[in-house]
Amino acid sequence: MLRHPTLGKLRGLESPLTIQYRNLPYAQFNGRFREASIRDDPVSVDDAVYDATQWGPLCPQIPDGINFDFALAGAELPYTKRRIDEEHGLNAVVTVPKKHADGKLLPVLVWVHGSSGFRRALGETCYRLGILGLLASKELNSGGNFGLKDQILGFQWLQKHISGFGGDPNNITAFGESAGAMLLSTLLQLPTPLFKKAMVMSGSATLRPSKTEKQQEALYNDVVSALDLTEKSSEERKMLLYEIPYEDMIAKLPPLIHVGPSVESRFLDDVVTLSTLSKSTSPSWCTEIVIGDCFHDATCFKTRILNKPNNAEYFIGCINSVLVPEQAQNVIHAYSLSPLDSAETSLVKCIELLTDLRWYLPILYIDIGLEKTARAPKVSRYHFHQPNKFDCQWNGLAAHLFDITLLLQNHRHLLGQDAIRLGEEMADRVFSLAYGSGFVSKHEDDGSGNTVVVWGPDGASKLLRREEYDAELRRGRGMVLLGLGPDVCERLAGTIQFGSSR
Incomplete structure (x- = not known):
């Protein structure tokens, strides 16, 4: 007691x-x-x-x-x-x-x-x-x-x-x-x-x-x-x-009705957009922030968006409706989209594009905002690339929620040794954050804050510089999307997600 x-x-x-x-x-x-x-x-x-x-x-x-x-x-x-x-x-x-x-x-x-x-x-x-x-x-x-x-x-x-x-x-x-x-x-x-x-x-x-x-x-x-x-x-x-x-x-009510916070006087003053993220960052009362994503986070949109017979055909139509021809071709080429793709290939490529628009880009724009902010909290980054090995529709993908599956270890008895080991490494970093040693320790970073933690795909962690990460594991796509500008990217994401740019 x-x-x-x-x-x-x-x-x-x-x-x-x-x-x-x-x-x-x-x-x-x-x-x-x-x-x-x-x-x-x-x-x-x-x-x-x-x-x-x-x-x-x-x-x-x-x-x-x-x-x-x-x-x-x-x-x-x-x-x-x-x-x-x-x-x-x-x-x-x-x-x-x-x-x-x-x-x-x-x-x-x-x-x-x-x-x-x-x-x-x-x-x-x-x-x-x-x-x-x-x-x-x-x-x-x-x-x-x-x-x-x-x-x-x-x-x-x-x-x-x-x-x-x-x-x-x-x-x-x-x-x-x-x-x-x-x-x-x-x-x-x-x-x-x-x-x-x-x-x-x-x-x-x-x-x-x-x-x-x-x-x-x-x-x-x-x-x-x-x-x-x-x-x-x-x-x-x-x-x-x-x-x-x-x-x-x-x-x-529809099970997936799109509710969200409200702009409210003296509480929540403005809508947060990619553009606002690029101009400022979080308040000084939080001393360290860790942000990250899974390489295939958009798997959570499967039943709402990615359920068409040919996803690539739909995505290409959305891209062409929002972007000027040269921009559209750059994006289509960066993600190797083709209406001739099989349903499975089409699905994975479209998951990667939607993940980058909705999950990866905010991380990149927070980085841009940090460069403009004199007094900012320390911000560290991770990206999760460990493939799901369960016998499920997401087998082989670094799917949404699979990072938490490893971190919280509720599924430990169902995981292979590489996933268990990675989950333990992930937990060590979270505890290091909580105890004040930093998500990325001082000896892992040169003081520039340019170190990215990568979890997987081989059951282990590695450290990359931010530009190396985008070039090697995101295939330079982050820079392609940044080149479109924040407002255009949000219109494209809205068009794909809702059928309009709202």
């Missing part, structure tokens, strides 16, 4: 190496489409011991969304199906090593989960997702961003209470992948200090950029239409939106 100085008596779940404290409420739910408030009261009542051995409920989300993540990773695992509870889903998990020096506060690692699944790490906070976490409209008098603000409360709760678990509130490292990385990238635009270091994996604020008021109103109208509320009066519609059971709401 732990006598926590502010939370009270807690009983955690013991394993051979750790004690895990689950279902710790960090915020008070104040109603749908309303901001939550931080919980500062003890969790134990009348000096009783709080049972922190059971998983807390999750915030509402697509049913069995974890199976989508397992499909991307390439192999399913058994998991405990957790209860969904809109009111009590704002809870945290804290995992503490059993053996550590008494009185010495340890670095804190916080896993910012994505839209579903992959929730086993040293610490995490659940937050509101999708429409219930991000919907904004004048009619609801809602500025949205509830999921973002939930995360802010989670980090503020950790800053107040983590020392009682033996963690250092001044040395918090946040890491997240995909939607979790998009959220972290957005939090890095804010003036509020939340963590000391961040690792943004396969996602940035440009992947699902903040929506303007006009865009949010259009999304709101789409939601109203999907829920068959268009013909209702404004008051009836608002009442129903607040009262419709979340299960019914999720069932009626």
Whole structure:
């Protein structure tokens, strides 16, 4: 039993190496489409011991969304199906090593989960997702961003209470992948200090950029239409939106509706674009940021975009519709696109182009922004090239989520020795980041910040200079896309992804 100085008596779940404290409420739910408030009261009542051995409920989300993540990773695992509870889903998990020096506060690692699944790490906070976490409209008098603000409360709760678990509130490292990385990238635009270091994996604020008021109103109208509320009066519609059971709401809405953060006065001031990334970087309160991608990150778009009989034909049409002829030919040549390609060859080439547009380019533009910023946090880069070897559709590709599969090691018993070894090397770098030695150590870099960590494709790490990496492993394609300019690249990506340049 732990006598926590502010939370009270807690009983955690013991394993051979750790004690895990689950279902710790960090915020008070104040109603749908309303901001939550931080919980500062003890969790134990009348000096009783709080049972922190059971998983807390999750915030509402697509049913069995974890199976989508397992499909991307390439192999399913058994998991405990957790209860969904809109009111009590704002809870945290804290995992503490059993053996550590008494009185010495340890670095804190916080896993910012994505839209579903992959929730086993040293610490995490659940937050509101999708429409219930991000919907904004004048009619609801809602500025949205509830999921973002939930995360802010989670980090503020950790800053107040983590020392009682033996963690250092001044040395918090946040890491997240995909939607979790998009959220972290957005939090890095804010003036509020939340963590000391961040690792943004396969996602940035440009992947699902903040929506303007006009865009949010259009999304709101789409939601109203999907829920068959268009013909209702404004008051009836608002009442129903607040009262419709979340299960019914999720069932009626498209599963992949394009929600995102909102531009909101005195909170999130502007839309983050490739152009803004090229002019500035993240705030000084974060001392080190790690950014990276997987070579085939766009595998996560397979069911939404890359499901045509001939992907190359569609991509070539999009390229020709956006770019002038010379630019179009340069891009088509760089990715060796041909309408005569087989379906399999076409798919892989288009995955690589979409990955570069949506994942690799933001990294390159952050580099450009750093060169223009006098006072900037240290930024390190990695790129993941280890092929997935599971018997799945992504066999042979460095697919989206496969880096997390190796890093978190939940699939360890299914991996080959090269993948296990690489996962351990990846974890060593994350712990080095958390302990303050740097993701890239001083003896690995000449002080220019020009060193890139490459994971795979042969089960090992190597270091390259940034220009070497683009020339050798990206085949110079990054420079081809940079030559188009940020606005043109975003129009091209939007046209491919949505059928228009929105």
